[in-house]
Amino acid sequence: MLAVVKTGPGPENVLVQPMPVPEAGEGMTRVRVLAAGICGTDVHIARDEYRYEAPVILGHEILGMAEAADAEPQRVTVETYFSTCGRCDWCRDGRPNLCPSRRSIGSFENGGFASYVVVPAHNLHPLPDFLDDIEGVLSEPLACVTHCLLDPPVVSAGDRVLVTGPGTIGQLAAQVARAAGGLVTLAGLPKDSSRLDIARSLGIETTTGLPEAEAFDVVVECSGSAPGAAAALRAARRGGRYVQVGIFGKDVTLPIDLVLYKELVVTSGFASTPSSWRRALALIEQKLVTLSPLVTRRADIRDWPSAFEAAASGEGLKTVIVPE
Structure with a gap:
């Protein structure tokens, strides 16, 4: 083969x-x-x-x-x-x-x-x-997202949620956060217009501008880029939560003092667990993700x-x- x-x-x-x-x-x-x-x-x-x-x-x-x-x-x-x-x-x-x-x-x-x-x-x-004949291939990245967002849950009903990075992981994170009751905005760059179009077709609010400072209860960083992470940190409200999902692949410089000044809760998740797989498959079974x-x-x-x-x-x- x-x-x-x-x-x-x-x-x-x-x-x-x-x-x-x-x-x-x-x-x-x-x-x-x-x-x-x-x-x-x-x-x-x-x-x-x-x-x-x-x-x-x-x-x-x-x-x-x-x-x-x-x-x-x-x-x-x-x-x-x-x-x-x-x-x-x-x-x-x-x-x-x-x-x-x-x-x-x-x-x-x-x-x-x-x-x-x-x-x-x-x-x-x-x-x-x-x-269909292909979409099940996204089960694994979905399990990684549920591990970060649902195991344990970090989004509550009514939370304002910002997701930075409109790639596959960001799209899945936006859908999972919405399924958890969040009011979700998916942020990208002007070059991401076609990706953001897909998100909008699924009912996700999108933006290509800099998010309003301290406007979000939960920020979910999926771009794997230092600018995306910095924007997410700045957009988190005081006492809010920052979730790192994207992988940088190298050391980056971030305004990490914002974690201290705002008393942010920082969480993440590496790969997936049996319980996050169960949650991912439940979302698929209940048709809560597209x-x-x-x-x-x-x-x-x-x-x-x-x-x-x-x-x-x-x-x-x-x-x-x-x-x-």
């Missing part, structure tokens, strides 16, 4: 090359990949801005068909961790995402930019039949370079690799 493999340091060592079809051992399931989304984390891995172990097949936002020997094939989405120690304080507290020994697909174990991937059987989640318009490009695995460039440059929203 063809796969997108990170073979060594630098973006030039992300290559499409043949790999053997994996076999599933005990407790594992082989998944035939229908689609895999390109995440900002994949961009960071390609640029050596996020930890990985080469060589490794990239891709962790997976929609596929589970091929269990004793059951009919089933359309599933996949939790991203491959293994954890099971013994550390974090594992025992139900927070495997924080396990120091965690090995995730797409960074330390082979991921989904290929025709097949093998994952622990308990990481699979069946998807409802009403989803996913299909967020997938704006499909690419063959051989077109990885142009698909990667589209994701890295912020073209459209979610670009997905379709292996077959």
